[in-house]
Amino acid sequence: MAPPPAPRCSLPARLVLAAHEDPRLRSRMFRTELGFGAAGAALLELALEGRISVSHDEIVVRGARRCPDPVVDLVLERLLFAERGHGPRGWVERLGPDVLEGTRDQLLDQGLLVPVRRRILGLFPVHGYALADTGPRRPPDPAVTWLLDALRRPAEAPRPECTDPVVLAVRAATAAAALPLACSG
Numbered sequence: 001m002a003p004p005p006a007p008r009c010s011l012p013a014r015l016v017l018a019a020h021e022d023p024r025l026r027s028r029m030f031r032t033e034l035g036f037g038a039a040g041a042a043l044l045e046l047a048l049e050g051r052i053s054v055s056h057d058e059i060v061v062r063g064a065r066r067c068p069d070p071v072v073d074l075v076l077e078r079l080l081f082a083e084r085g086h087g088p089r090g091w092v093e094r095l096g097p098d099v100l101e102g103t104r105d106q107l108l109d110q111g112l113l114v115p116v117r118r119r120i121l122g123l124f125p126v127h128g129y130a131l132a133d134t135g136p137r138r139p140p141d142p143a144v145t146w147l148l149d150a151l152r153r154p155a156e157a158p159r160p161e162c163t164d165p166v167v168l169a170v171r172a173a174t175a176a177a178a179l180p181l182a183c184s185g
Helices: 011-021 028-048 070-080 088-110 142-152 165-178
Strands: 052-054 059-061 113-120 124-131
Touching: 011 028, 011 070, 011 088, 011 113, 011 124, 011 142, 028 052, 028 070, 028 088, 028 142, 028 165, 059 070, 070 088, 088 113, 088 124, 088 165, 142 165
Parallel strands: none
Antiparallel strands: 052 059, 113 124
16 A cells, blocks of 8 residues: 655745745744745745736736635635735735745644744743654755745845746845834934
8 A cells, every 4th residue: 555645735835844944034033024935935826827917016816716725725815805906015915924824834734844942041932943854855946946035135136037026026025024114203
């Protein structure tokens, strides 16, 4: 009898797993940015499947049938039932926290991530996630590589081969999140 097939990893799941291999991106300080990347990955997956079309200023839903991945399906549902449209950056910023949370929950359920609890200076509890030791990892595909690059270096010019509006939106949202808030008062 053959073992059951490994669960299919969505593009957001592959991005979150790849980001947890990078010490800078798994820091709690980059939670917002990682959410932007996960939302961008969900939008890219929908675009690659032909369910949405994306331009620099709008996203149009082309197909409404359910997605095999529940997190990506949630993104499609939000796009379908939105009261008004937004461009890729608006959707990346709105969907980021929910997509990251849903993707992490899936990865925890599949045993690919494990919760980590520790204390800083023996006093302050810190909760995070670590990769489970599940054997060899496959190299990231180009979409994941482009999104990781946008998260690591948002202020730099994108690679010439990466002009996808979703990746550019992730880059812009990440760059904006890195700017310190100023108060003139």
